[in-house]
Each structure stands twice: as structure tokens, then as C-alpha cells.
Amino acid sequence: MVNKQKILIVDDDENIAELISLYLTKECFDTAMVHDGEEALSAFETYQPNLVLLDLMLPGIDGYQVCREIRTHSNTPIIMLSAKGEVFDKVLGLELGADDYIMKPFDSKELVARVKAVLRRYQAVPKSEAANADKGKCVEYPGITINLTNYSVVVDGQNVEMPPKELELLYFLASSPNQVFTREQLLDQIWGYEYIGDTRTVDVHIKRLREKIKDHSTWGLGTVWGIGYKFEVK
Numbered sequence: 001m002v003n004k005q006k007i008l009i010v011d012d013d014e015n016i017a018e019l020i021s022l023y024l025t026k027e028c029f030d031t032a033m034v035h036d037g038e039e040a041l042s043a044f045e046t047y048q049p050n051l052v053l054l055d056l057m058l059p060g061i062d063g064y065q066v067c068r069e070i071r072t073h074s075n076t077p078i079i080m081l082s083a084k085g086e087v088f089d090k091v092l093g094l095e096l097g098a099d100d101y102i103m104k105p106f107d108s109k110e111l112v113a114r115v116k117a118v119l120r121r122y123q124a125v126p127k128s129e130a131a132n133a134d135k136g137k138c139v140e141y142p143g144i145t146i147n148l149t150n151y152s153v154v155v156d157g158q159n160v161e162m163p164p165k166e167l168e169l170l171y172f173l174a175s176s177p178n179q180v181f182t183r184e185q186l187l188d189q190i191w192g193y194e195y196i197g198d199t200r201t202v203d204v205h206i207k208r209l210r211e212k213i214k215d216h217s218t219w220g221l222g223t224v225w226g227i228g229y230k231f232e233v234k
Helices: 014-026 037-047 063-071 087-095 108-122 164-174 183-191 200-212
Strands: 006-010 030-034 051-055 078-082 100-103 138-141 144-147 152-155 219-224 228-233
Touching: 006 014, 006 037, 014 030, 014 108, 030 037, 037 051, 037 063, 051 063, 051 108, 063 078, 063 087, 078 108, 087 100, 087 200, 100 108, 108 164, 138 164, 144 164, 164 183, 164 200, 164 228, 183 200, 183 228, 200 219, 200 228
Parallel strands: 006 030, 006 051, 051 078, 078 100
Antiparallel strands: 138 144, 144 152, 219 228
């Protein structure tokens, strides 16, 4: 029997948490609910979820801090939930390492679809399978290998951990060396229609990539001022 994927639901509104749990249970997920930040951090360690649905406005430790704490030692996918719609909140959540952001009130089908989409991006192919994977999903340059099949990045022989969206953005740019893409094009390719107009999402992810991957003597992430970004090969 296949083990169910586990979703940790963190929301101080018990009614909303129970409703989310109901949606996900119907889709054959296993769920656990907690209602404040300290409980969330404790449950994350004991429950070991495959994904966290994290409300921002929590009593005590807020969702931003919970996300920050989790990201110090884990790349488990995090989808933030909030009734707040300011761009600042979205950018801060993404900077802290969230993989997606859903506004309340949300449609149950959209919630389930986003959970499944994030999990699909995150699930790694076993190494034995990856060895025989389609080479077209692997981009290599001196000192770096970006593999979209098993969602791995190796720089100078060392694995570099990163959330799925960062890896997908890096892979997309590296797949078309020296081609300049506007922020709008990158949003459309990597995030889809729901993020159109929120171009700072791209800037946040480029910033995080640069923090993890320093420019090489023969390649690097380049900024074309006033236009967008490119993977520059020298």
C-alpha cells in the first residue's frame, strides 16, 4: 500500500483548518492541524510532512518566522495562506523561502491543485531512475549541472539545495544561454498566469539564486537593466 503524503496545516482559525483538512483528506492526503507558530515548529519535527500550508497571521510566532525557522534546516515545500493581499507580503514570503502563496478566501479546487502542483515539482526521481533519465532535462556547464529530472543542482561537485521554483528558473535560463528574458516572460514560463503583473517575484528568486550560486569564470546570472535576466556564457 502506498503511503499517503502528509500535509501539515497551520492556521489559527480552527474552522478554516478543518475545512482545508476535509478538502485534502478527500484527495487521499494525510493531514495534521496546529493553530499557532510554536505548535507548528514542534509538529514539523514530529509529523515530518511532505508539505506545509502555513497561515501568516498566527498568535505568538507568526508565519514568516515559522517559514524562516523551517528553512534553516529543511527544503520541505511551504505554501503560505493569507487574507492580506499586499505585494510586500508576497515578496517577503518568497524571500523567506515559500514555494507558493494563496489568498483567502480560496477555492477548494484551486487549493488542492496548487498542493498537487508543488508536490509534483518537489518529488525527486530515485537516483537509479535518474541515471537513465532523459538527458534533455539536464543542462551542464563547467562546474555546474542542473538536472530537472531529479531536481538537483551540483556546483563544483557539491549539491546545492533549493526550492523547486528556484531550480526551474535556473534551468529555464541555463537552457537558453545568453538569451535575455523579460520578467513577464519568466513569470509566464515558471509561475503561470496567476502571477502575471507581480514581477518582483522574479527579482526575489534571482536574488536567492545569486546567494547560493556564485558566478563562474565562464558563466553567471546576468541582469539586463530595464529588460530582464539571462544566463550568460562567456
